[in-house]
Amino acid sequence: MALNRKIAYIDLSTGKIEIKPIPIEIRKKFLGGRGLDAYLLYNHTKKGIDPLGPENVLLVSGGLLTATLASATARTHVMAKSPLGGMIGSANMGGFFAPELAWAGFHHLVIKGKAEKPVYLWIHNGKIEVRDARNLWGRTVTETQWAIREELGDEEIKSMVIGPAGENLVRFANVMTGIKNSGGRTGMGAVMGSKNLKAIAARGTMDIKIAHPKEALEYNKRFIDQITSAKVNQTQGTLGTPFIWGATNSWGGIRCRNFQYNQQLYCDEIEPEAIDEVCTQTVGPYHMASCFGCQVHCRAKYRIPSGPYKGVYDEGPEYTSQGAFCGEPDCRSIETLLVGNHLVNQFGLDNLETGSLIAWAMELYELGILTDKETDGLDLRFGNDEALLEMVKRIAFRKGWLGDTLAEGGLIASERIGKNSFDYLIQVKGVSNLHSDERATPALALNVATASRGSDHLRSRPAIDLYHLPEPVLRKIYSTPVPYDGPLSSEHTEYVGKPWQVFWQENCYMAVDCLGICKYHTVFLGATLPNFEDWPKVIYYNTGLEFTPRELWDIAERCNMLERLFNLREGLKREDPYRGDMLNHRYFDEPTRRGAPDVVGRVIDREKFKKMIDEFYGYKGLDENGVPKPETLKRLGLENEPSHLL
Amino acid sequence: MEVTGKVLAVYPEKCTGCRLCELVCSVFHDGVSNAMRSRIKIVKWESEGVYIPMVCQQCQDAPCMIVCPVKAISRDDALNRVMVNHDICIGCRSCVAVCPFGAMGFNVIDRKNFKCDLCDGDPQCVRFCEVKAVDYVDAERVSLEKKRAAAGKITAAQRQAIALELETR
Numbered sequence: 001m002a003l004n005r006k007i008a009y010i011d012l013s014t015g016k017i018e019i020k021p022i023p024i025e026i027r028k029k030f031l032g033g034r035g036l037d038a039y040l041l042y043n044h045t046k047k048g049i050d051p052l053g054p055e056n057v058l059l060v061s062g063g064l065l066t067a068t069l070a071s072a073t074a075r076t077h078v079m080a081k082s083p084l085g086g087m088i089g090s091a092n093m094g095g096f097f098a099p100e101l102a103w104a105g106f107h108h109l110v111i112k113g114k115a116e117k118p119v120y121l122w123i124h125n126g127k128i129e130v131r132d133a134r135n136l137w138g139r140t141v142t143e144t145q146w147a148i149r150e151e152l153g154d155e156e157i158k159s160m161v162i163g164p165a166g167e168n169l170v171r172f173a174n175v176m177t178g179i180k181n182s183g184g185r186t187g188m189g190a191v192m193g194s195k196n197l198k199a200i201a202a203r204g205t206m207d208i209k210i211a212h213p214k215e216a217l218e219y220n221k222r223f224i225d226q227i228t229s230a231k232v233n234q235t236q237g238t239l240g241t242p243f244i245w246g247a248t249n250s251w252g253g254i255r256c257r258n259f260q261y262n263q264q265l266y267c268d269e270i271e272p273e274a275i276d277e278v279c280t281q282t283v284g285p286y287h288m289a290s291c292f293g294c295q296v297h298c299r300a301k302y303r304i305p306s307g308p309y310k311g312v313y314d315e316g317p318e319y320t321s322q323g324a325f326c327g328e329p330d331c332r333s334i335e336t337l338l339v340g341n342h343l344v345n346q347f348g349l350d351n352l353e354t355g356s357l358i359a360w361a362m363e364l365y366e367l368g369i370l371t372d373k374e375t376d377g378l379d380l381r382f383g384n385d386e387a388l389l390e391m392v393k394r395i396a397f398r399k400g401w402l403g404d405t406l407a408e409g410g411l412i413a414s415e416r417i418g419k420n421s422f423d424y425l426i427q428v429k430g431v432s433n434l435h436s437d438e439r440a441t442p443a444l445a446l447n448v449a450t451a452s453r454g455s456d457h458l459r460s461r462p463a464i465d466l467y468h469l470p471e472p473v474l475r476k477i478y479s480t481p482v483p484y485d486g487p488l489s490s491e492h493t494e495y496v497g498k499p500w501q502v503f504w505q506e507n508c509y510m511a512v513d514c515l516g517i518c519k520y521h522t523v524f525l526g527a528t529l530p531n532f533e534d535w536p537k538v539i540y541y542n543t544g545l546e547f548t549p550r551e552l553w554d555i556a557e558r559c560n561m562l563e564r565l566f567n568l569r570e571g572l573k574r575e576d577p578y579r580g581d582m583l584n585h586r587y588f589d590e591p592t593r594r595g596a597p598d599v600v601g602r603v604i605d606r607e608k609f610k611k612m613i614d615e616f617y618g619y620k621g622l623d624e625n626g627v628p629k630p631e632t633l634k635r636l637g638l639e640n641e642p643s644h645l646l
Numbered sequence: 647m648e649v650t651g652k653v654l655a656v657y658p659e660k661c662t663g664c665r666l667c668e669l670v671c672s673v674f675h676d677g678v679s680n681a682m683r684s685r686i687k688i689v690k691w692e693s694e695g696v697y698i699p700m701v702c703q704q705c706q707d708a709p710c711m712i713v714c715p716v717k718a719i720s721r722d723d724a725l726n727r728v729m730v731n732h733d734i735c736i737g738c739r740s741c742v743a744v745c746p747f748g749a750m751g752f753n754v755i756d757r758k759n760f761k762c763d764l765c766d767g768d769p770q771c772v773r774f775c776e777v778k779a780v781d782y783v784d785a786e787r788v789s790l791e792k793k794r795a796a797a798g799k800i801t802a803a804q805r806q807a808i809a810l811e812l813e814t815r
Contacts, residue, residue, distance in 0.1 A: 067669075067679050068679055069669060069673055069679065099681075103679075103680060103681065146693065179695075205681075205682035205755075207676075207680045207683075208679040209677065209678050210677055210678060213674070217670060217674060220670070220774070221773070224776060283695065285659075286660050286777075288662055289663050289695060290662040290664030291664065292664060292665060293664055293665065293669055294664050294666075295664070295666070295776040295777075297662040301695040313694060313695060
């Protein structure tokens with residue numbers, strides 16, 4: 001049964017391992033996955049710890065429904081204090097690791113301390129072993145995984161690993177599984193590296209009893225029809241996430257030349273159809289792959305068609321790689337895109353952070369804030385493909401002054417570079433913004449400003465706000481499971497109604513992250529996809545646990561508040577440009593220069609932005625400084641945190 | 647020709663590797679999620695992006711049937727499948743050893759062998775596979791489709807040959 005999956009406490013300093021059940025009362029309060037991780041992080045860390053010190057705690061988990069028939073329960077969640085911004089560190093990845101971990105008997109791992117020498121964890125049918133990883137150290141992401149399979153003699157082992165970037169403590173190193181499934185943002189790979197933990201390998205053949213198998217099967221079939229009938233998922237399943245690039249760049253929502261433009265021009269070579277063509281030519285007409293149990297199959301397979309890496313197999317590139325290796329640095333070659341994607345996958349680097357920081361450095365170089373001395377002679381101009389790829393390598397291996405500096409992340413790098421470099425850094429809470437430009441879309445701007453793990457689109461982005469959906473459709477989505485009778489606007493350039501949408505999405509995404517389901521199976525890119533009304537049934541058929549939609553909403557709100565509490569404990573201040581719910585000044589001061597007629601010439605209005613934050617805080621039950629009111633904590637049952645129940 | 651000869655047809659190139667077939671197979675037969683219990687298995691070469699669904703071929707002269715010392719395995723011609731009678735089976739696993747496709751499994755929890763039974767005529771792997779990498783079709787249709795695909799290639803070659811001939815004239 002999903003509910004009998006265990007939690008394991010692993011102390012790498014002492015080698016002590018303790019295995020416990022997860023009490024049902026805890027499940028009812030935090031479900032599992034990201035929500036329970038937030039509880040564990042808040043309870044097992046102290047204020048102000050060094051994120052790369054042994055006192056940081058690394059949490060690895062599957063969701064409540066992982067490996068059950070809930071559709072696309074592939075997601076692994078990883079949490080720790082972030083070495084990038086010092087706030088909550090959180091990463092969520094697809095693939096096949098979490099189901100294997102669940103079949104091996106575990107839903108949550110709490111990893112503390114630091115191993116003396118490189119080690120990896122071997123988790124097999126209820127047992128956990130700490131093994132020597134000295135021979136794995138220095139290996140790339142895939143080399144590590146295949147070497148573990150060879151060493152243990154089992155091709156079915158699924159591992160979550162770090163590459164050289166994690167070992168070198170690059171503050172935005174990923175945890176990775178498979179060819180390209182990435183637990184990105186906020187440097188969870190660096191936390192693993194700081195613990196001398198190279199990998200976690202799992203293999204399990206333990207039954208997960210399904211509470212109502214017949215009903216679970218039939219409901220899953222219904223879910224699949226709902227998911228595959230959504231046009232957006234059909235497109236994802238053909239072109240992958242690059243399809244978003246095509247649409248977003250055309251109206252002017254893509255950062256170009258760091259933040260100088262909001263659209264990349266003359267980039268036909270990296271349009272989704274062009275990438276699809278390469279995949280077709282190098283892999284074949286059927287070149288889309290899936291994560292566990294998913295019908296969206298949004299992951300493209302390709303071989304690099306030309307150049308020094310010709311013939312190398314990889315997967316992706318995602319929308320985010322187009323931003324990182326094309327839009328932001330203004331490079332336009334498909335080879336650069338495919339090679340850049342391959343490099344970050346093999347090194348275990350976050351593509352968004354890498355691309356954003358290099359684009360930032362390029363702008364500083366063109367402004368003369370960085371010179372040839374700092375770049376060690378590298379001609380770091382926008383549009384220089386070779387310099388871009390060279391910088392990716394330098395960051396992963398901390399080579400040269402600038403490679404080592406950018407590897408520290410934007411906040412530390414801007415201090416080292418000095419002058420007014422910070423003014424050009426597009427970040428929130430120390431985390432670089434993805435490659436999207438939110439100056440024309442207040443809802444999205446509010447989302448990146450307030451996302452718990454720093455500037456990010458997967459924590460509260462109301463992406464359907466861009467579709468100009470009629471107001472009654474919006475109302476149908478956004479007024480359940482809690483009533484909302486305030487204004488809602490179909491206009492993406494509007495400010496009214498957006499704070500509620502961001503608040504609703506924040507809870508929606510938290511709920512799926514607790515369940516272990518992919519966001520493409522909920523109201524993210526598609527308005528008709530499952531949400532609060534559907535999950536209680538899925539949970540009941542698979543686990544036997546009963547919830548109302550409202551109860552799930554409350555749990556999500558509670559878990560989001562825990563993340564907020566963590567950030568407040570680490571020093572979150574509303575308008576602090578370093579660690580606040582605040583955007584870079586350029587959002588307010590520099591109008592957009594390209595894009596559709598209703599997009600060009602836009603800035604975010606300072607006063608209206610302030611009002612949006614006020615309203616958003618109001619929905620969350622925070623005071624004007626962003627601190628939860630006592631009655632909010634009481635309502636959410638968090639007045640006694642940390643409560644140390646698990 | 648009788649049309650009851652339905653077979654499970656596998657089109658490996660279409661498989662996206664999601665393994666939902668493994669999940670629904672184990673839930674349908676055993677009420678649990680456990681890929682180890684699945685009758686169908688996606689064999690992967692991840693570093694090449696190659697995924698191949700492997701499942702019982704329901705052989706006519708099934709090696710498992712021939713090797714079984716107690717005749718627990720027999721053909722069910724109504725559904726064109728090979729079945730194990732667990733009342734007779736002694737659990738010697740000879741069938742597991744002899745199957746050339748690795749399609750006969752042995753379940754270490756229940757200590758029994760297990761194989762694809764085509765879900766009594768409604769294979770769940772087919773029902774849940776959106777991309778139709780596994781399909782349940784009349785045997786004659788499988789070869790018809792292959793004939794058409796091969797013929798298509800020949801036609802293309804012929805067209806090219808004719809065009810080339812016209813060009814050289």
